[in-house]
Amino acid sequence: MKNDQQQNTDDLTHKLPEAENPYQLSKLKLTKVEKWAAGVPAVMAAVSDLIEDKTVLRGGKALFKMNQMGGFDCSSCAWPDPDDDRSPLGEYCENGAKALAEEATTKKVTAAFFKENSVYSLSQLDDYQIGKMGRLTEPMYLPVGGTHYQPISWNDAFAKIASHLNALESPNEAAFYTSGRTSNEASFLYQLFAKEFGTNNMPDCSNMCHETSGTALKTTIGIGKGTVTLEDFYDTDLIIIIGQNPGTNAPRMLSALEKGKKNGAKIIAVNPLPEAGLMGFHNPQAIKGIIGSGGKLTDLFLPIKINGDMALLKAIELLLIEMEKKNPGQVFDHEFIKDKTTGFENFQKQFENLNLDHLAFLSGVSKDLIIEAAEMIAFKKRIIICWGMGLTQQPNGVDMIREIVNILLIKGSIGKPGAGVCPVRGHSNVQGNRTMMIDEKPTNEQLDRLQAYFGFNPPRDHGYDVVGTIKAIHEEKVKVMFCMGGNFLSAAPDTTYTAEAFRKLKLLVCVSTKLNRGHLIHGKESLILPTLSRSDMDIVNNEIQIISTENSMGVVQSSKGVLQPISDQFLNETQIVCRMAIATLGEKSVINWPLYHDSYDAVRDAIENCIPGFENYNVRVREKGGFYLPNAPRDGQFKAKESANRASFTLTEIPDNELEADEYMMATTRTHDQFNTTIYGMDDRYRGIKNERRVIFMNQKDIDKAGFKAGDKVDLFNYNDGIERIAPLFLIVSYQIPERNTVTYFPETNVLVSVNNVVKESNMPASKYVKIKVKKHDPAIYEKIKRM
Template structure:
């Protein structure tokens, strides 16, 4: 087989760079963060283009960062830098002046491109025109927009059922595009709408939806400045949500205490050098965590239960002074059954299961004992476990005991990853829509939407394998690299008759494809979006339920780009011609028209066009924020939940592995090979291990090893990783994502949410052969 006809690699090449390891940092940001941010932006965009965009990003009337979903301040925003290092790197990626033309694709076969690592693939530049890979082809070739739409439409119309197609959405997609996207998919006839939330905060949505009646957080940014204790669990804000550090610093200045809970000591949880303050520029840092509880992987539930038991014991000693009995009586159900369980908790056994010394847990309980203004934050370290839903319910149990919800400075804060992933779900991107939502679509648009539930991400991959899915359409994202069980997913995607990706840049999902493949290039957040000669704006929803406008300012790198809404509307016309009841041209030409109809369909968006034009946007309704709870089972009451402690059995030669991000990446986008906070330079194929485990297994620092998982009796292998000693609990290890995803079993998912368990994989480690 010639090189050009080789099957593309499913993952990054199994090759190493020249790794160097330095001492991990004990603080985040500072001048090095500013230097790294500016270096990337100016290299990719030039000074004038880059500086203009930086000073507009996250400003009122500017464009929303395409990176994380941390909210912007409601009031004044920094004119110097309302962005973080990784936000600037994300902007550099999308605002680059490098572009991929027909000549590039003619010179580079799919197989050749697949031999590059993810970083090199991404840094090639913006895709400048639609391209098509015919069946048996080796190179993408130019295709006109109309030909592309007709090919996709013809393929969709040739399927035996609309359920043989799935339509994926990434968190970058705007509210307006998300709404017309789901509208097209449902008029086409399926609820196969997997989205990136299925792989991250689905556990949060399920747990909170069942208990407080809304699958979102309950706090605002201002609550962080009016609280007594902030608990941060399973989250590394210094890398994944760096602007959160500014909020934490402000909270500390106002007297708040911070408890950090994480298996690794992360720089961004320990201290912060604010580059926007004189103190930070001079090298002085603000200590963040007052108490750092280094749990074992998935030891969080045991830890929370231990804290609850200590608080219960204190409540017995001081009745009514530790638990908020008034709130419990008025606003909760199931308290008696819950405390009956607490009575028999064994604190020492729970602390051992958590991996945290009893005295440290007592410190945490003492910090909470007489406080009620408590905010608990979490991210993937909580959600991506088999018991992720129950752990979040246990977090809520603690909040309910303390009455720490529905008041200023208190509540729940699931910190979303991608910038509009929460907005996608609000815009009805969901494989399990409610009857009420579907009835509203029927009432407003006049067609009968499909009623049966569709495929989520994991089910979509399985359906591809079983030949139940023939077409996969992705609105943004890098599906292959984001999903679990990489080799399994790649094999599934190669079975597709057609794969289509709406993208700004090249990624590995374009290189592991169906029999036919199409890439449709689109505008980025920072690009000017001009329709009928007028500059347009879109809107997004952040982690705290604020909807605000986003208006790009940069000239697009190509005149052959369409915005996402235009792409969806043109595809709808090509697919549904003659049978659609929707005026797609109206929506293609007017975001205002889309927002008007969203206001008719989605609660909380009344007068959308007027409110989104307000400086800073508007808050969506949030009952629990006001102490109002309404679920399918209970009205005006939040239930306590009875959960079971997870049990983990490992063979003597097995370890727990969690996947993490480096500081030089966002989701699947790799900006560089430096993870300076953890002291890793010029490499990503590393495994962090406890020094005692390294010695006990007969390894040494720098050994090359292969990693194995045997879930369901199937051998999964990640080859050629380098051992790095690190401060991590014994029998716990960590690897970077997506390199470690090949070890995450497709069938290992969170109960109820079906979220892949990327934060806990059981592995064996052997010396690399070769």
């Protein structure tokens, strides 16, 4: 007979796991808003994480191999390493060190841990607490109706996956998600398995970050990647950073900006918030950066309204047209326009009906600042424009990137040294994944090459992207979901809707290094498969293996882990894919999966035969610094659709961003103590936030007008699609931000982002464009949420 306490505990374990962070506040402390990034505080923060994860010696030793020749590639951002001159002190940033600390930890999440902790009880923790549990060490299984994960052998896990996949009525009832952490080798085999299985349902993290960039660039310049190299930043005239915060999202970019500044470049920054990493930089690898005043980065800051970017870009173009009329041939590159582009006349004609004052009003930037920006651009040819998710996650993000291309085309600033486009990718190998054909929309040319080499006919119909997958799961069209890394749930929009969908899955499989909330919102059955981290030694046939990745600028290089794995039950990702393929496809397969299971070199030989640009792959990837992939626009060759070796000017529209009287525009962002959905700590040092994440940044005028005070508790609401979405219990923080604009952290406010609020053409979640209402916190709101 169970006592009352035991009965209550059992009841709790059968409750529905929480899909979101607990609705509770810590003790918010406001500190100074910083005007520069990095420096000694960054070094101290990196060291403190190693101490916290009890891996000072183990992790500290590995840090000196991170991003070094012959070392391992950082698992966080995709900013490129220098081709030759790499810092002996450490070629990594603060967040890279934090990522390594969590990989190098010796804390373990074992079968005993899961026996003691139910799925529901774990869901009551916040994302920071969940992520700090340690490394997953053995395969775990959650049965139908189960409350606790339990150990399972690798053989039984693959048999379970095969059973579910082979029971589907159609291969298209399965979806295979990929995180950007996955290597080229694993990514190639993963998409190969999905295609031989019979589906192109391959949602990936590109669908949530830079799908917009690829969509815009392919149709304008003929390639879905950036066109610049790291060396271009060192020798350019002007760098424009728009919708991107390098100090937090790609801190090593600051060194490149500093070097460009020293060589004479000017920098224009366009952003709703005056981020520390845009304004100044204290280089922790230089004496001046440690004991001196550091260096100023931005020469001109344009405080744009959320989604005012299109109006700003067109205002600049209008001014450039006027300057060209006054200075014929000095502002525009007419030879380039004539020889390399199409559509210029129609592009220029649209400005006959545009007014500078109106465009300035729509942008939120003063006319004087816009004129200053145009003057900085007008007589320069070597121009680099960088952007991040501040653009790509806007509803008209594809058009805004096309407008960026328009500016560079009139200047002739693509395909020459020190000039071009630079989408700053957020995850280590997200670009490599796409090169390896992790794509729900593969081209016929790609599929033809696979068919010719392997001898099977891959599916030709396009599959589901991230948003399409969520909807398909909800409609029970997708019944099995396999996640190769990442935290799909917390990265996805519309958290409540996505969680409801996941609970309908017959099987959810997650390949992971650490526990995250995505393991707790499970299917009817769920598996967690532990794998090696990027920094772990990957030993196959008693030899330490190399993998390869592709950075933001198209460099493919090797990566070789240095840490002794803390569990003997890890499988590398290629082996996981191969064993899944062998178990699922059996004798039906025409692919030699056992060969690829045991040899990365064999995988690279297959890549060489199937993907252009990888000639002599096994030799070149072992060369110092790796090799560059072909990039036609970088060489002045354009293959945009409907043009013969010409880049395309595009006609775009200015959006209507009208708000109701009680509405605000919200953009989600990350803290400095965070990488994507991984929470390293509870502070946002640069923005002056300590010990809290449930905050909403608002302009003081808006706070006063609404009758609030800084520090007030509020609830946030979104009403897209006629559905009330609620994010309760946030604290107001007064901040330097345009009026009627607000900023919050994700994933806490992903619940407010409708699954239907997407970027046109790229179908990405438009998380930087969410209309919300802010109301005084009502404690009764929790009961309302429970009933939703």
